[in-house]
Every structure is written in C-alpha cells, then in structure tokens.
Amino acid sequence: MSRARTTGTNWESRCAAYYSQVLGTPVRRLAQHGVLDIGDLEGIYLHAAESKAHRRWDVLEWVRQARREADNKDVPFHVVLAKRPHIKTPECLAISTIENHARLVARLRDAEDALRRADPATYRLHVEEHGTTSRR
Structure with a gap:
C-alpha cells in the first residue's frame, strides 16, 4: 500500500474512532463505491463524510465530492473531515458549505x-x- 493510501486509511480510522467515542455509537470506515461513492464513514447521523489528509488542499473540490456523496447516500448533509500533519483529531477541521x-x-x-x-x-x-x- 502506498504511503498516501496508508495515511488516508489511518485518518479515516482515526475519524471513525473519534466519532464513535463522541457519539456513543459505532462509526466505521466504508469501502469505496466508485462513481456512486457514499463517503468514507458510516454512522454519522444524516451525513456523508469525506475524510482528507493532504498537505495540499483543494477544499472546493472536496466539498463538491462530499455533496455528491450525500446525494448518492440520500442524506441531507455533507462534511469534509480535513487533516494537516501533526494536528490532533479533535482539532482538525469539519468543512462544509x-x-x-x-x-x-x-x-x-x-x-x-x-x-x-x-x-x-x-x-x-x-x-x-x-x-x-x-x-x-
């Protein structure tokens, strides 16, 4: 597995663990669905969540992606969970419109x-x- 893929997988796992702890209900990573992707996490009520751990940010494209995934999932809300290196999970950003x-x-x-x-x-x-x- 490439370093970038490992970083992304680890970030998704950290997001799932954090949301599970705060919500008190299971949140888990999802398999990708290609063009009909429904986000990276399952279990965040009424949301499609797209996790991003990149040094370079393309926030508008990420938000568009999260919005498409919310439409695919048929949920009303979308969020991008964006991380920079060396930032603790609770201090990272939840980005939307x-x-x-x-x-x-x-x-x-x-x-x-x-x-x-x-x-x-x-x-x-x-x-x-x-x-x-x-x-x-």
Missing part, C-alpha cells in the same frame, strides 16, 4: 424546540448532557 450548515442549524433548532415543547423534563436533561458551551 454555508448553505449546508444553515440547514443543519435550522434542523437542530427546530428539533430542540419541538422537544422542549413536547417534553420539558427530557429537554432539560438533553441540555444538561450536551450543554451550550461545553467541549467534548
């Missing part, structure tokens, strides 16, 4: 508002667990 991020924020806002109205006690527990300013 403003349009994609705005739709995600609107969906979260609406879901939390619905939970708050339907079940205030569960909403309070949710806020205590996830907070508004805490870092995981």
Whole structure:
C-alpha cells in the first residue's frame, strides 16, 4: 500500500474512532463505491463524510465530492473531515458549505424546540448532557 493510501486509511480510522467515542455509537470506515461513492464513514447521523489528509488542499473540490456523496447516500448533509500533519483529531477541521450548515442549524433548532415543547423534563436533561458551551 502506498504511503498516501496508508495515511488516508489511518485518518479515516482515526475519524471513525473519534466519532464513535463522541457519539456513543459505532462509526466505521466504508469501502469505496466508485462513481456512486457514499463517503468514507458510516454512522454519522444524516451525513456523508469525506475524510482528507493532504498537505495540499483543494477544499472546493472536496466539498463538491462530499455533496455528491450525500446525494448518492440520500442524506441531507455533507462534511469534509480535513487533516494537516501533526494536528490532533479533535482539532482538525469539519468543512462544509454555508448553505449546508444553515440547514443543519435550522434542523437542530427546530428539533430542540419541538422537544422542549413536547417534553420539558427530557429537554432539560438533553441540555444538561450536551450543554451550550461545553467541549467534548
């Protein structure tokens, strides 16, 4: 296996492990599907995730690729998980478009508002667990 492929595989594995830990559910690497690729990771809710570990960045092309993979996967959101050398996984970047991020924020806002109205006690527990300013 080439050094570049090994680097990419290792980065995908690190992303899967990190998301599994934070989400508390399994996230795993996916096999490639060619033109109908659906991203590098499975298990990130409603997302197609494209992992990139490169010294030279082509962010716009990566985001376009992630968007195509979200369409192939039939999920509403896409993200590029981009790494530079010598950066810890939680400090790397999750890159998307403003349009994609705005739709995600609107969906979260609406879901939390619905939970708050339907079940205030569960909403309070949710806020205590996830907070508004805490870092995981």
